Amino acid sequence: MQHYLSLQDIDSLSQWVEEAKSLKAAPLQHKSLGAGKTICLLFFNNSLRTRLSTQKAAMNLGMEVIVMNFGSEGWALEYGDGTIMDQGTSEHIKEAAKVVAQYCDVVGIRAFASLTNKEQDEAEVVLNNFKKYAGIPVINMESSVGHPLQALADAITLSENNSKKKPKVVLSWAPHPKALPHAVANSFVEMMHLQDADFVITHPKGYDLNPEITKNTKIEYDQDKALEDADFVYVKNWSNYQDYGKVLNQDKNWTMTAKKLGKAKFMHCLPVRRNVVVTDEVLDGEQSLVIEQAKNRTYAAQIVLKKVLASLED
Amino acid sequence: MQHYLSLQDIDSLSQWVEEAKSLKAAPLQHKSLGAGKTICLLFFNNSLRTRLSTQKAAMNLGMEVIVMNFGSEGWALEYGDGTIMDQGTSEHIKEAAKVVAQYCDVVGIRAFASLTNKEQDEAEVVLNNFKKYAGIPVINMESSVGHPLQALADAITLSENNSKKKPKVVLSWAPHPKALPHAVANSFVEMMHLQDADFVITHPKGYDLNPEITKNTKIEYDQDKALEDADFVYVKNWSNYQDYGKVLNQDKNWTMTAKKLGKAKFMHCLPVRRNVVVTDEVLDGEQSLVIEQAKNRTYAAQIVLKKVLASLED
Amino acid sequence: MQHYLSLQDIDSLSQWVEEAKSLKAAPLQHKSLGAGKTICLLFFNNSLRTRLSTQKAAMNLGMEVIVMNFGSEGWALEYGDGTIMDQGTSEHIKEAAKVVAQYCDVVGIRAFASLTNKEQDEAEVVLNNFKKYAGIPVINMESSVGHPLQALADAITLSENNSKKKPKVVLSWAPHPKALPHAVANSFVEMMHLQDADFVITHPKGYDLNPEITKNTKIEYDQDKALEDADFVYVKNWSNYQDYGKVLNQDKNWTMTAKKLGKAKFMHCLPVRRNVVVTDEVLDGEQSLVIEQAKNRTYAAQIVLKKVLASLED
Numbered sequence: 001m002q003h004y005l006s007l008q009d010i011d012s013l014s015q016w017v018e019e020a021k022s023l024k025a026a027p028l029q030h031k032s033l034g035a036g037k038t039i040c041l042l043f044f045n046n047s048l049r050t051r052l053s054t055q056k057a058a059m060n061l062g063m064e065v066i067v068m069n070f071g072s073e074g075w076a077l078e079y080g081d082g083t084i085m086d087q088g089t090s091e092h093i094k095e096a097a098k099v100v101a102q103y104c105d106v107v108g109i110r111a112f113a114s115l116t117n118k119e120q121d122e123a124e125v126v127l128n129n130f131k132k133y134a135g136i137p138v139i140n141m142e143s144s145v146g147h148p149l150q151a152l153a154d155a156i157t158l159s160e161n162n163s164k165k166k167p168k169v170v171l172s173w174a175p176h177p178k179a180l181p182h183a184v185a186n187s188f189v190e191m192m193h194l195q196d197a198d199f200v201i202t203h204p205k206g207y208d209l210n211p212e213i214t215k216n217t218k219i220e221y222d223q224d225k226a227l228e229d230a231d232f233v234y235v236k237n238w239s240n241y242q243d244y245g246k247v248l249n250q251d252k253n254w255t256m257t258a259k260k261l262g263k264a265k266f267m268h269c270l271p272v273r274r275n276v277v278v279t280d281e282v283l284d285g286e287q288s289l290v291i292e293q294a295k296n297r298t299y300a301a302q303i304v305l306k307k308v309l310a311s312l313e314d
Numbered sequence: 315m316q317h318y319l320s321l322q323d324i325d326s327l328s329q330w331v332e333e334a335k336s337l338k339a340a341p342l343q344h345k346s347l348g349a350g351k352t353i354c355l356l357f358f359n360n361s362l363r364t365r366l367s368t369q370k371a372a373m374n375l376g377m378e379v380i381v382m383n384f385g386s387e388g389w390a391l392e393y394g395d396g397t398i399m400d401q402g403t404s405e406h407i408k409e410a411a412k413v414v415a416q417y418c419d420v421v422g423i424r425a426f427a428s429l430t431n432k433e434q435d436e437a438e439v440v441l442n443n444f445k446k447y448a449g450i451p452v453i454n455m456e457s458s459v460g461h462p463l464q465a466l467a468d469a470i471t472l473s474e475n476n477s478k479k480k481p482k483v484v485l486s487w488a489p490h491p492k493a494l495p496h497a498v499a500n501s502f503v504e505m506m507h508l509q510d511a512d513f514v515i516t517h518p519k520g521y522d523l524n525p526e527i528t529k530n531t532k533i534e535y536d537q538d539k540a541l542e543d544a545d546f547v548y549v550k551n552w553s554n555y556q557d558y559g560k561v562l563n564q565d566k567n568w569t570m571t572a573k574k575l576g577k578a579k580f581m582h583c584l585p586v587r588r589n590v591v592v593t594d595e596v597l598d599g600e601q602s603l604v605i606e607q608a609k610n611r612t613y614a615a616q617i618v619l620k621k622v623l624a625s626l627e628d
Numbered sequence: 629m630q631h632y633l634s635l636q637d638i639d640s641l642s643q644w645v646e647e648a649k650s651l652k653a654a655p656l657q658h659k660s661l662g663a664g665k666t667i668c669l670l671f672f673n674n675s676l677r678t679r680l681s682t683q684k685a686a687m688n689l690g691m692e693v694i695v696m697n698f699g700s701e702g703w704a705l706e707y708g709d710g711t712i713m714d715q716g717t718s719e720h721i722k723e724a725a726k727v728v729a730q731y732c733d734v735v736g737i738r739a740f741a742s743l744t745n746k747e748q749d750e751a752e753v754v755l756n757n758f759k760k761y762a763g764i765p766v767i768n769m770e771s772s773v774g775h776p777l778q779a780l781a782d783a784i785t786l787s788e789n790n791s792k793k794k795p796k797v798v799l800s801w802a803p804h805p806k807a808l809p810h811a812v813a814n815s816f817v818e819m820m821h822l823q824d825a826d827f828v829i830t831h832p833k834g835y836d837l838n839p840e841i842t843k844n845t846k847i848e849y850d851q852d853k854a855l856e857d858a859d860f861v862y863v864k865n866w867s868n869y870q871d872y873g874k875v876l877n878q879d880k881n882w883t884m885t886a887k888k889l890g891k892a893k894f895m896h897c898l899p900v901r902r903n904v905v906v907t908d909e910v911l912d913g914e915q916s917l918v919i920e921q922a923k924n925r926t927y928a929a930q931i932v933l934k935k936v937l938a939s940l941e942d
Contacts, residue, residue, distance in 0.1 A: 350656055352684060352687065354680065380680060380684070382679065382680070386700075387671070387674055387676075387679065387697065388675070388676040389676060389899045392902070396903070396908060397902065398902075399901035400901065404899045404901065405898065406900075408912075409898055409900065409918065409919075410899075412919045413676065413677060413680075413898060413922040414680065416922050416923040417683075417684045418680070
């Protein structure tokens with residue numbers, strides 16, 4: 001059974017990217033693959049791109065789609081083992097996961113980091129309990145730790161726009177007024193590890209991502225130096241990881257500008273705060289790939305669902 | 315025209331159960347029956363199982379499904395006759411029911427008991443006004459007084475797991491921190507009246523259900539005695555009925571345990587509060603039927619919809 | 629590319645009405661037209677009729693439908709040019725509109741007037757920015773200024789119920805406890821300008837609609853006089869336009885009664901507050917066309933979608 005919980009569930013990134021590009025060229029070519037199959041998309045958090053693109057991808061494959069805002073439409077879930085449930089939670093994840101699996105063949109789950117409890121966030125309790133108890137393929141629609149559908153769309157976008165054997169790709173931190181999760185940055189890093197590139201991460205000192213994810217990636221604290229001769233610049237805010245979930249820096253010197261970008265292509269997962277994360281000039285310019293990235297979310301989801309559906313037939 | 319408002323809308327329970335089991339064996343066998351037909355599922359309250367299983371059932375029959383959270387997405391409804399609507403309500407049920415019927419062929423409605431006004435709850439104003447004004451089949455997705463889709467799923471589950479001519483079935487009250495409706499218990503009782511069983515209800519003194527529903531069912535206030543030699547134990551909390559909607563008892567001695575259960579099968583409609591209503595040991599054990607009950611919600615809804623669709627062709 | 633933002637997007641009202649009536653007679657006759665096409669319905673406000681009828685219309689044409697409550701399920705949108713987005717808004721309409729267009733072929737949008745800022749409301753920022761940036765057909769599901777799907781349904785209803793060459797049609801203001809937008813009244817006026825009728829608007833002094841919309845329509849402040857020999861009376865509240873969004877008058881003498889109505893047919897877009905806007909007697913009487921109007925919402929949406937889909941093939 002094929003899950004898609006993280007980049008580690010991809011056996012060959014280059015092959016998945018090629019297949020996704022083939023799906024993009026003819027999205028309905030496997031319309032009968034999902035016939036009679038249902039996917040439940042469970043949202044514990046807000047969503048625009050993921051909500052629409054995953055529905056679209058499933059419909060392109062002929063699946064039935066059920067969308068549910070689990071937080072507001074369902075019951076408050078309990079995750080603890082052995083809890084005496086006489087407080088605010090009404091249903092245990094054990095039952096919820098098994099029950100959902102009675103009504104669908106595949107389940108997609110969005111459950112953001114709390115950013116208040118690192119240990120709990122990193123345990124990925126929602127996702128991992130669904131994986132443990134549901135008994136059906138689980139797709140990560142952004143979890144505490146990762147956003148692998150976004151990273152796969154980014155890989156497709158890089159592939160479509162890259163002409164070099166070993167492009168220089170920079171992940172550049174940006175300021176933001178609110179505490180944001182590390183999921184997108186984490187998955188982008190993990191994705192970059194699956195391909196040949198000169199990959200650099202730049203951020204203010206003290207804003208290091210989880211070293212178990214970045215591993216031996218080159219970190220350059222001088223943004224200008226990091227951006228030199230870049231081919232692609234992926235800009236993203238994340239809150240502090242060491243002082244978990246805190247906003248310790250809003251330095252506007254890190255905002256991406258046309259001057260800093262140089263000749264590189266600009267990437268961002270969206271939503272993006274204009275003139276805080278990146279200037280209007282960059283977003284409205286020809287080097288911006290953000291809309292293409294959004295478009296490729298459909299084909300990232302579609303190749304994942306195609307692999308998942310194929311695994312159900314084994 | 316076939317409605318499904320209560321157990322009384324079933325002409326032959328044993329036959330419906332058999333047909334449901336046939337649908338379970340081949341869920342898509344009537345995929346063309348609902349072609350061109352639309353069902354609107356209107357939720358005035360939260361839902362997990364009902365939301366997903368009823369959608370799934372309708373899709374299995376080839377129907378188009380529109381789901382709406384009436385409370386949050388629509389307008390506040392007025393139920394009073396002759397009301398001068400210059401206060402908080404924006405639309406009268408008369409218009410709402412007739413209007414919904416312009417866009418669908420069948421309507422499913424979930425509208426829980428208030429638990430504050432017994433008379434109003436028992437009048438089933440939402441359900442009955444839809445029945446009165448919509449002019450299309452109405453399906454009860456849990457009302458103030460009953461949850462007949464759950465009871466039908468329970469009947470299927472009993473049938474699948476019973477090997478005796480006259481099994482002993484016990485409905486056992488359980489403690490709960492919040493005030494819960496009587497709907498599930500009521501419909502279970504009504505369903506048991508439609509089959510041959512040694513049926514006993516056990517609950518603390520003063521927690522009697524509506525005697526118009528329990529009729530001459532055996533009531534045994536001693537839980538241990540009630541559970542003796544039981545084949546099936548259905549556990550469920552309900553708030554007080556006489557002192558309407560109050561939580562007068564949270565006695566943990568009524569929590570179902572493996573020891574109390576003995577060799578009986580355990581049933582519950584879910585969601586369930588672990589270690590309050592029933593211990594982990596029971597829920598995680600092999601005698602628990604709760605996930606099968608949840609699965610059978612699909613086929614309960616599907617046989618109901620099949621009957622409803624057939625009635626539209628008459 | 630065919631948008632449907634206002635009545636001005638109709639090239640021939642009488643022809644569209646005739647085609648809508650043909651669709652009503654056989655709703656599934658163009659079931660294959662929308663195959664492989666997706667519509668996103670984005671709601672920034674509550675909805676019953678528009679939500680259900682537009683879904684139904686799209687399904688009748690074989691389209692895939694994705695419904696999203698943008699306000700609660702997505703991100704807070706920014707509309708300002710050049711804004712430094714370090715406050716409450718998370719995503720700029722420029723990105724949101726372009727992104728949505730990656731996942732669908734047509735987008736429907738509901739975004740009510742604020743009633744606090746006339747200039748901003750009349751700029752129709754949500755609708756116009758979607759039109760400007762999305763690059764796909766945009767359908768107005770009620771905007772600040774207009775509700776052209778309602779007006780088209782009203783035109784169908786008038787056509788079905790009119791036997792005169794030049795009927796007398798009266799738009800009559802009614803009292804209401806809350807501040808309501810001008811959208812429905814505006815579009816009704818614009819629609820009436822597209823057909824041959826003796827059209828009169830009646831309302832208390834000081835309650836004039838935008839004169840750029842009413843143009844040279846006859847205004848009669850004496851309701852009784854306006855209603856004389858009327859064939860159709862369309863009743864609707866709107867808040868003050870000059871003293872923008874204020875409720876300056878709740879005079880119950882303007883409530884529509886059976887006596888005032890005389891032999892005319894009664895119309896209202898719904899939801900309607902009984903015994904405030906209009907008496908029970910009128911709504912429950914045979915001269916009321918409100919349910920037919922609601923029914924025709926489906927065929928109004930369907931003819932619009934048919935035109936839009938046809939324009940995509942050009």
